[in-house]
Amino acid sequence: AEYQEPQDARRTDVTYDDLGGLGDTINQLREMVELPLRYPELFQRLGVDPPRGVLLHGPPGTGKTRLARAVANESDAQFFLINGPEIMGSAYGESEKRLREIFEQATKSAPSILFIDEIDSIAPKRGQVTGEAEKRIVAQLLTLMDGLEPRTNLVVIAATNRPDAIDEALRRPGRFDREIVIGVPDEKGRREILGIHTRGMPLGDDVDLDELARTTFGFVGADMAALTREAAIEAVRRIMPKIDLEEGTIPPEVLEGVRVTRDDFLG
């Protein structure tokens, strides 16, 4: 039979250069994830087990998913994604089955990174208000983590913005025993993120990215991405009258001449 790409496997093209303001975080992940994935023999030689699970915590929109994709790509690993809330929606027994299947696929396709987004929704603290279904899924996840062979070249990265809401058993040694905190970017970080998102954008001479970074206190990466997208849409609106919709083409001088200006950014 013909070889079939595992359904959820993805080779992504995101690189570390596509992440702004995360220099330290990237270094930590390189050491914890990329190194063992690329050079398992080094860890074997030293006689230690490489990390199994890494927990990323930080506010929404700070680049956790993008970071996991970048590490996978830069480590030449397959990328598998589990979305917490999505997997919880399935019928009785289905969620555990899905989890088992994805772990199995990721193991087979190793080296791989299995990314669990919003892990708090699949592994909330047991005991409180958790129903039977949730308890079973947490248990299944723990079983799967514990069942990974030491030689399996697979790292599970989980993301949450509520680290204290997840079951403590997940943080025991051999499970998610490494944690990386991702914060809201500072001005320098925002400047880097702006640089990334305006990379392919024809900017007007009046656009001052330093100024924009200064005046966007509290913005996370997702907000900066939205800001640049909105600015581009403003620029499109501005040149719309110059486009002859009947004609169906944009005059080359209009296309060449289009710029995203300071006012477009300021909305």
Ligand code: ATP
């Ligand atoms: P959530 O917790 O809501 O899933 P997240 O932390 O996983 O969010 P991403 O989904 O990775 O965030 O980011 C959303 C989008 O925001 C990205 O696709 C990217 O365009 C932009 N973005 C976020 N953080 C950064 C960053 N540090 N550098 C560049 N772009 C970023």
